[in-house]
Amino acid sequence: MSSSLEKRWKAIIVDDEELARHVIREFLQSHAEIEIAAECANGMEAVKAVAEHGPNLIFLDVQMPKLTGFDVLELIGTDVPVIFVTAYDQYAMRAFDVHAVDYLLKPIGKDRFDAAVERAKTRLGEKMPAAADLAAAARPPQQFLERLVVKDGTKVTLIPVGKLDYAEAQDDYVALATQGKKHLKQQTIAGLEASLDPANFVRIHRSYIVNLERVVRIEPYAKDSRIAILSDGARLPVSKSGYARLKALIDERK
Amino acid sequence: MNLNTALRNQHRIYRVAALPVAAVLAFVLQTPGGLTWQEAVLIGFALAAAGELISLPAWYSCRIAPIDRAPLWRLLATHVVAAQLLSLLWVGLGKLIAHAVSFFPSMHGVEARFSERIAIVYGAGCVFYLLAVSFQYVSLAQETSHELEARAMQTGIQARDAELKALKAQINPHFLFNSLNSISALTSIDPSRARDMCVLLGDFLRLTLGLGEKTVVHFSEELDLLQKYLAIEKVRFGARLEMREEIQEESKSCLLPPLLLQPLVENAVKHGIAGLPEGGHVRLSAERQNGRLAIVVENSWDPDAPPRRSGGMGLKNVQQRLEARYGKDASLRVNTEGELFQVSLSLPAESEEKA
Numbered sequence: 274m275s276s277s278l279e280k281r282w283k284a285i286i287v288d289d290e291e292l293a294r295h296v297i298r299e300f301l302q303s304h305a306e307i308e309i310a311a312e313c314a315n316g317m318e319a320v321k322a323v324a325e326h327g328p329n330l331i332f333l334d335v336q337m338p339k340l341t342g343f344d345v346l347e348l349i350g351t352d353v354p355v356i357f358v359t360a361y362d363q364y365a366m367r368a369f370d371v372h373a374v375d376y377l378l379k380p381i382g383k384d385r386f387d388a389a390v391e392r393a394k395t396r397l398g399e400k401m402p403a404a405a406d407l408a409a410a411a412r413p414p415q416q417f418l419e420r421l422v423v424k425d426g427t428k429v430t431l432i433p434v435g436k437l438d439y440a441e442a443q444d445d446y447v448a449l450a451t452q453g454k455k456h457l458k459q460q461t462i463a464g465l466e467a468s469l470d471p472a473n474f475v476r477i478h479r480s481y482i483v484n485l486e487r488v489v490r491i492e493p494y495a496k497d498s499r500i501a502i503l504s505d506g507a508r509l510p511v512s513k514s515g516y517a518r519l520k521a522l523i524d525e526r527k
Numbered sequence: 528m529n530l531n532t533a534l535r536n537q538h539r540i541y542r543v544a545a546l547p548v549a550a551v552l553a554f555v556l557q558t559p560g561g562l563t564w565q566e567a568v569l570i571g572f573a574l575a576a577a578g579e580l581i582s583l584p585a586w587y588s589c590r591i592a593p594i595d596r597a598p599l600w601r602l603l604a605t606h607v608v609a610a611q612l613l614s615l616l617w618v619g620l621g622k623l624i625a626h627a628v629s630f631f632p633s634m635h636g637v638e639a640r641f642s643e644r645i646a647i648v649y650g651a652g653c654v655f656y657l658l659a660v661s662f663q664y665v666s667l668a669q670e671t672s673h674e675l676e677a678r679a680m681q682t683g684i685q686a687r688d689a690e691l692k693a694l695k696a697q698i699n700p701h702f703l704f705n706s707l708n709s710i711s712a713l714t715s716i717d718p719s720r721a722r723d724m725c726v727l728l729g730d731f732l733r734l735t736l737g738l739g740e741k742t743v744v745h746f747s748e749e750l751d752l753l754q755k756y757l758a759i760e761k762v763r764f765g766a767r768l769e770m771r772e773e774i775q776e777e778s779k780s781c782l783l784p785p786l787l788l789q790p791l792v793e794n795a796v797k798h799g800i801a802g803l804p805e806g807g808h809v810r811l812s813a814e815r816q817n818g819r820l821a822i823v824v825e826n827s828w829d830p831d832a833p834p835r836r837s838g839g840m841g842l843k844n845v846q847q848r849l850e851a852r853y854g855k856d857a858s859l860r861v862n863t864e865g866e867l868f869q870v871s872l873s874l875p876a877e878s879e880e881k882a
Binding site: 314 | 705
């Protein structure tokens with residue numbers, strides 16, 4: 274038979290539970306054209322496996338230790354069709370519906386699984402929605418990011434938001450300054466601003482968001498502009514409107 | 528407070544107050560040019576004894592003119608009119624007594640001398656009545672605040688009951704769906720394990736529903752439920768979940784509110800084990816000693832994991848339930864040392880005989 278030659282699809286299964294991976298593996302047996310390139314038990318492995326195998330399809334569990342499914346998506350980019358798998362998460366499900374991302378609910382039914390795979394095949398080449406948007410939509414209302422995930426090559430860094438000193442816009446990226454180091458992350462500064470708690474982070478300039486805890490003092494610089502000095506000595510420009518926001522926040526805290 | 532006990536209390540207070548009132552009246556009556564000491568004491572005591580007639584109506588008048596709601600004019604009108612009427616009554620009574628005692632030869636003419644003192648007796652009646660009124664208002668206010676306190680406590684208890692009901696009704700959907708997915712996987716790998724898992728899940732659900740209906744259960748029953756729960760999660764997490772148990776035999780007969788420990792063990796798995804790629808352990812220990820039951824639920828966890836989405840609702844709920852049942856007699860302590868998350872409960876060791 275030629276079916277074994279037709280394995281032109283590479284899939285990766287990501288789930289921290291062996292039995293959950295088994296279900297997907299078993300269901301894929303009837304899809305002769307799909308080859309399972311790797312099975313990953315956590316997000317870190319997944320990021321590595323994606324770089325290594327360049328899959329055409331990823332089955333991605335949402336609730337996993339360390340890195341969630343959304344974190345993984347953020348790190349691997351959005352070129353590969355992803356089918357999310359989740360047991361029950363009302364916010365995640367709503368986010369998937371809003372962004373028309375395919376997802377499977379545990380326990381997974383075979384018919385539903387087959388339909389998702391067929392749809393993924395026809396969608397090859399279509400871009401997924403931006404991971405950050407998806408993750409933001411999946412957060413319960415009134416909750417902000419607790420940590421940021423950044424990838425340097427294959428190295429993944431997790432930055433708790435409390436350790437973020439400031440963020441600086443650099444073209445399509447933001448540079449995240451934390452403990453004397455800077456990490457580049459592909460995201461707009463406006464997108465980052467929206468996902469940070471406005472009680473702690475303030476946009477002081479078109480290109481800068483600062484962690485209020487780090488601000489030591491503010492000095493006048495020129496007409497209508499000031500400079501914020503952080504506890505580690507960093508000096509950031511503060512625009513006129515940025516100063517108004519900063520002042521309002523400080524007054525609120527008093 | 529009902530009318531009878533109110534009156535009884537009034538009566539008691541009045542008996543205590545009667546002596547000084549009598550003394551004051553006697554002193555006022557015997558002032559130079561007035562009654563003799565003997566007459567003054569006799570009439571003073573008689574009037575003081577009858578004084579309850581003045582103070583008792585105050586109980587009623589204060590209730591028809593509540594100080595916090597009635598308009599000022601009504602307060603004044605009610606009490607001024609009542610004071611006049613009662614003082615008149617008192618004076619009349621005094622005259623009657625004076626008339627009666629004037630038949631004693633030694634007290635001849637006391638009626639006339641008493642008449643000269645009428646204004647003072649009248650005034651004393653008014654003062655007496657006003658004192659009774661102020662006393663009434665104070666005790667009324669106290670009563671109201673007691674009532675409010677009792678009502679607040681009642682609502683607190685009801686709210687907690689409702690919360691408990693909701694807690695009981697809520698079997699974590701995540702747990703259920705993941706377990707069903709595990710069963711689904713096992714049906715082709717190992718059908719007999721799939722069946723075992725179905726039985727475990729069935730037992731767990733039955734126990735949860737059954738325990739939820741009771742107000743108190745043996746620790747052994749709760750333990751049974753926890754073991755079923757962990758056995759199910761063990762199927763899901765495999766080698767990632769290690770269970771440790773240190774249960775003292777004597778602790779099993781202790782009584783405690785149902786499903787008190789279940790949320791703690793569920794948290795241990797959900798926020799502890801599930802967050803660790805390599806897994807860890809859940810340790811359950813229970814010991815009965817010196818009339819106390821000490822329970823510890825401990826699990827490995829990732830201290831760097833983002834805070835819980837639920838914001839520790841489970842823990843808070845357990846704490847509230849402990850408080851509702853044992854007050855200050857029970858405690859819940861959370862200890863997060865390095866990579867261990869430990870919840871220690873200490874509660875009075877109640878058993879069947881005592882309960």
